[in-house]
Amino acid sequence: MESVGSIIMYVIIALSIIVFSVLTVTTRKILRSATFLLFTLFAAALLYFKLDYEFLGAVQIAVYAGGIVVLFVFSILLTSHPGHNSERLVSRRRILGCVAAVATFAVVAWALLMRCGQALASLPQMENPKIHEIGLALMGTGEYQYLLPFEALSVLLLACIIGGVVVARKR
Amino acid sequence: MEITLIYYLIPSLIMFCAGVYGFVTRKNMIAMLISLELMLNAVDINFVLFNRYLYPEQQEGMFFTLFAIAIAAAETALAIAIIINVFRAVKNINAADLTEMKH
Amino acid sequence: MFLFLGLFGNKLSHRMAGILGTCGMGVTLALAYTVAFTYFFSGNPEFVSATGDRLQSVIFNIDWLHFYDKLTIGIGFLLDPISALLLVVITTISFMVHLYSNGYMRDHHGVWETGFQRFYAFLSLFSFSMLGLVVATNIFQMYIFWELVGASSYLLIGFYYTKPSAVSASKKAFIVTRFADLGFLIGILILSFYTGTFDFGELNSAAMGAVADHSYTAPIFSSMQGTIFMGGSVMTWALVLIFMGGMGKSAMMPLHIWLPDAMEGPTPVSALIHAATMVVAGVYLVARLFPLYLLEVTSLEIVTWVGAITALYAAMVACTQVDIKRVLAFSTISQIAFMMVSLGVARPEIHEGLGYMASMFHLFTHAMFKALLFLCAGALIHAIGSNDYTAMHGLRKYMPVTHITFLIGCLAIAGIIPFAGFFSKDEILAATLGNSTLVYVWMSGVAGLTAFYMFRLYYLIFWWKEHKIPQGHHAPHDQPWTMTVPLVILAAISCVAGMVPFGEFVTWNGEPYHIHLDWTVAGISLAVAVAAILLARVMYRKENPLPQKMKSAFPRLWTWCFHRFYWDELYYFITHKIIFNGICRPIAWFDRHIIDGTMDMLANITQKSSYAIRGLQSGNLQMYVWIYLIGVLLLGAVTAIVVIAL
Numbered sequence: 001m002e003s004v005g006s007i008i009m010y011v012i013i014a015l016s017i018i019v020f021s022v023l024t025v026t027t028r029k030i031l032r033s034a035t036f037l038l039f040t041l042f043a044a045a046l047l048y049f050k051l052d053y054e055f056l057g058a059v060q061i062a063v064y065a066g067g068i069v070v071l072f073v074f075s076i077l078l079t080s081h082p083g084h085n086s087e088r089l090v091s092r093r094r095i096l097g098c099v100a101a102v103a104t105f106a107v108v109a110w111a112l113l114m115r116c117g118q119a120l121a122s123l124p125q126m127e128n129p130k131i132h133e134i135g136l137a138l139m140g141t142g143e144y145q146y147l148l149p150f151e152a153l154s155v156l157l158l159a160c161i162i163g164g165v166v167v168a169r170k171r
Numbered sequence: 172m173e174i175t176l177i178y179y180l181i182p183s184l185i186m187f188c189a190g191v192y193g194f195v196t197r198k199n200m201i202a203m204l205i206s207l208e209l210m211l212n213a214v215d216i217n218f219v220l221f222n223r224y225l226y227p228e229q230q231e232g233m234f235f236t237l238f239a240i241a242i243a244a245a246e247t248a249l250a251i252a253i254i255i256n257v258f259r260a261v262k263n264i265n266a267a268d269l270t271e272m273k274h
Numbered sequence: 275m276f277l278f279l280g281l282f283g284n285k286l287s288h289r290m291a292g293i294l295g296t297c298g299m300g301v302t303l304a305l306a307y308t309v310a311f312t313y314f315f316s317g318n319p320e321f322v323s324a325t326g327d328r329l330q331s332v333i334f335n336i337d338w339l340h341f342y343d344k345l346t347i348g349i350g351f352l353l354d355p356i357s358a359l360l361l362v363v364i365t366t367i368s369f370m371v372h373l374y375s376n377g378y379m380r381d382h383h384g385v386w387e388t389g390f391q392r393f394y395a396f397l398s399l400f401s402f403s404m405l406g407l408v409v410a411t412n413i414f415q416m417y418i419f420w421e422l423v424g425a426s427s428y429l430l431i432g433f434y435y436t437k438p439s440a441v442s443a444s445k446k447a448f449i450v451t452r453f454a455d456l457g458f459l460i461g462i463l464i465l466s467f468y469t470g471t472f473d474f475g476e477l478n479s480a481a482m483g484a485v486a487d488h489s490y491t492a493p494i495f496s497s498m499q500g501t502i503f504m505g506g507s508v509m510t511w512a513l514v515l516i517f518m519g520g521m522g523k524s525a526m527m528p529l530h531i532w533l534p535d536a537m538e539g540p541t542p543v544s545a546l547i548h549a550a551t552m553v554v555a556g557v558y559l560v561a562r563l564f565p566l567y568l569l570e571v572t573s574l575e576i577v578t579w580v581g582a583i584t585a586l587y588a589a590m591v592a593c594t595q596v597d598i599k600r601v602l603a604f605s606t607i608s609q610i611a612f613m614m615v616s617l618g619v620a621r622p623e624i625h626e627g628l629g630y631m632a633s634m635f636h637l638f639t640h641a642m643f644k645a646l647l648f649l650c651a652g653a654l655i656h657a658i659g660s661n662d663y664t665a666m667h668g669l670r671k672y673m674p675v676t677h678i679t680f681l682i683g684c685l686a687i688a689g690i691i692p693f694a695g696f697f698s699k700d701e702i703l704a705a706t707l708g709n710s711t712l713v714y715v716w717m718s719g720v721a722g723l724t725a726f727y728m729f730r731l732y733y734l735i736f737w738w739k740e741h742k743i744p745q746g747h748h749a750p751h752d753q754p755w756t757m758t759v760p761l762v763i764l765a766a767i768s769c770v771a772g773m774v775p776f777g778e779f780v781t782w783n784g785e786p787y788h789i790h791l792d793w794t795v796a797g798i799s800l801a802v803a804v805a806a807i808l809l810a811r812v813m814y815r816k817e818n819p820l821p822q823k824m825k826s827a828f829p830r831l832w833t834w835c836f837h838r839f840y841w842d843e844l845y846y847f848i849t850h851k852i853i854f855n856g857i858c859r860p861i862a863w864f865d866r867h868i869i870d871g872t873m874d875m876l877a878n879i880t881q882k883s884s885y886a887i888r889g890l891q892s893g894n895l896q897m898y899v900w901i902y903l904i905g906v907l908l909l910g911a912v913t914a915i916v917v918i919a920l
Contacts, residue, residue, distance in 0.1 A: 017185070024193065037205050044216055063240050068208065075201055100191055100192065100195050121176045146234055150238075168256065195903075
């Protein structure tokens with residue numbers, strides 16, 4: 001049995017994920033869409049916190065909410081006229097989209113049902129990963145340690161920086 | 172009431188489907204990118220969930236999510252740079268209308 | 275020198291290019307003279323044996339291509355009487371031509387022609403390759419330089435590459451000589467296949483031994499013995515094929531057609547390449563392999579008759595041409611044919627191989643006086659601006675130096691004592707008499723014709739009638755010193771070259787041979803020449819209707835000669851009508867429709883199919899996602915069916 005508080009937390013998280021993600025893709029104002037995305041991301045971060053991954057939640061907030069969404073907002077402001085609504089979607093397109101989403105849902109849900117036993121696993125006990133453990137894991141070369149992906153990622157980011165500079169440079 | 176794995180998986184699945192819907196219906200490239208972020212996040216959540224519920228003594232899922240977030244940040248930054256450039260060039264960011272470089 | 279001028283030519287001024295080229299040639303000249311002098315006079319045991327025989331001496335020879343133990347191709351420097359002789363001839367003429375070109379390649383106001391540096395670069399290339407050819411130690415090295423000579427000749431004939439006639443002439447020269455070189459190459463391959471060596475020294479010494487005891491005992495010929503192919507021994511075939519290469523370069527019938535057209539090049543080039551040096555390469559080739567030819571008398575007879583027919587033919591054609599350079603070209607063909615005949619009739623048992631010596635002697639003297647004549651012609655053309663000597667009557671008063679030097683050249687070629695041609699031609703005639711009377715009479719007739727057409731040319735240019743200066747032109751005058759000095763030097767050489775005791779230096783086996791004039795032969799040839807000159811004098815000294823009468827007396831003969839016996843037309847017919855239509859068209863059709871067709875079909879299929887699937891590659895992201903989704907759903911459905919079925 002879970003505590004009532006935990007259940008309430010769960011309900012809040014699940015509802016906000018569902019509602020905000022659906023709103024993100026259905027609203028016609030693109031700036032609102034970005035805002036709802038922000039809320040969805042916050043909800044995801046909350047979920048991480050609830051599952052005892054504090055560091056991951058913090059990263060989620062810092063990088064996604066603090067970085068990516070801000071980028072989105074900037075680019076939206078740069079490329080759209082304020083107050084401009086995107087044109088109303090033709091119904092055929094919307095129906096097709098719905099079909100795609102529902103079909104995806106159906107396939108995945110069916111796959112989940114096929115693995116009912118695991119899907120109904122309860123929450124085991126776990127110690128919170130410590131920050132310094134995470135740090136050691138990121139910097140180590142042993143088993144379950146991630147120096148190589150870390151470095152690969154750093155190279156990727158460098159390439160990304162250069163690419164961004166090249167693309168955005170004034171001719 | 173016990174909150175089992177499926178309770179979390181369903182919202183994440185809905186999030187993913189919302190991403191799919193948004194990606195195929197929206198015309199604005201930034202909106203498409205936002206939908207993409209939704210899908211990516213749904214996947215991240217799944218990684219974390221499976222890690223937490225099925226293999227609590229290991230941390231691969233968490234690290235995978237960590238890297239995915241970093242990569243997503245990079246990719247988004249670059250995509251937005253490209254979009255802004257396209258906008259500068261053709262004053263339009265509707266994906267269907269960008270046929271300039273097709274031939 | 276070629277490399278230097280070719281690379282830096284454009285940066286140098288015109289004058290510098292000329293001076294550098296000439297100086298480079300001058301240094302080469304000095305070196306060649308030193309080498310030749312050392313060879314002939316030093317008495318060094320390397321060069322002269324104790325009994326006074328002159329030896330072949332290989333200065334150096336490095337293995338260049340090592341195929342296997344028995345077959346290597348070297349590059350080296352061979353010195354023997356004929357290569358030393360050719361060194362002297364080539365460098366002398368080349369130096370004169372370099373000097374002369376300084377004046378020739380400008381117009382009357384001293385403005386240089388475009389491509390002047392290029393001209394010098396090509397000249398240097400030519401000289402280099404020609405020298406490489408004569409000092410080659412093996413037949414393969416010779417072949418390489420042979421081709422280089424052909425290539426540089428091509429470049430020089432096509433020097434005025436904006437003129438269509440020059441371009442087609444250079445192509446013609448290249449293609450005809452290439453065709454002949456094919457024979458040469460096959461000959462080389464046959465020869466080396468059977469003997470296992472490319473080296474002149476080995477080949478010749480073995481052949482000399484074989485000639486001495488009339489047998490094929492030398493080991494390198496053993497595999498050839500008794501091998502018969504199409505009615506001739508392999509040796510004969512190889513030698514005839516090699517001679518074919520020589521025929522191409524030396525413009526023997528029927529491969530002579532390129533030489534008259536090659537006169538499209540600048541006149542100094544004609545003097546250097548198409549009169550004095552390159553065209554005698556064929557003679558040199560036969561001379562170089564002479565001991566081998568001695569083994570097969572049949573091949574020597576072929577050489578003789580090809581030469582004899584060519585000599586007569588070219589002399590007859592030369593009597594009718596109106597282009598001064600063409601006359602000289604046909605005269606060159608005729609004179610080279612003389613050398614060929616002379617080689618062909620040379621036998622060790624007759625006058626100790628007099629023909630060989632005479633041939634080389636004639637090569638030497640001919641190079642001098644023919645270069646002189648060409649350079650004179652160049653001076654005339656430069657002064658008048660036309661090749662056609664109907665525009666050049668009565669020039670003796672205007673251009674005295676050219677007049678005198680040209681006259682000397684004519685006397686030399688006609689064989690008047692004491693000029694150079696007399697001695698060498700006399701030796702040739704004596705050699706033919708020793709071999710066969712028919713050839714002797716034939717060649718004497720040709721010698722008479724030579725005297726006739728040369729003096730016809732001379733009288734038409736310098737006498738005939740008063741020169742009419744076209745309105746607005748200056749009176750023609752002698753050329754600047756760069757052009758007259760070579761003329762005078764060459765004329766002087768032409769006067770005295772005959773006196774050189776040539777037999778002391780160059781004989782087929784290296785033993786000195788004392789020339790003794792056969793006064794009967796000399797007297798007859800002199801009489802024939804003088805008669806011919808007198809005839810020419812009667813006909814052409816003053817303007818008169820006699821030539822016209824002659825022309826109408828033998829209309830058919832004249833027309834045939836004038837059109838060079840329709841050789842060009844025959845070639846045109848063979849190449850265009852028979853080869854192009856009969857062979858090339860079907861091949862071209864096959865190429866275009868079958869081979870290209872297959873390729874085109876592949877390309878078309880690819881193109882069509884790519885057009886067909888182009889719609890898929892729309893660039894529309896959402897379309898991709900749709901397709902992706904459909905694929906995923908299909909996979910899911912398949913999985914579901916499989917799972918349910920199980």
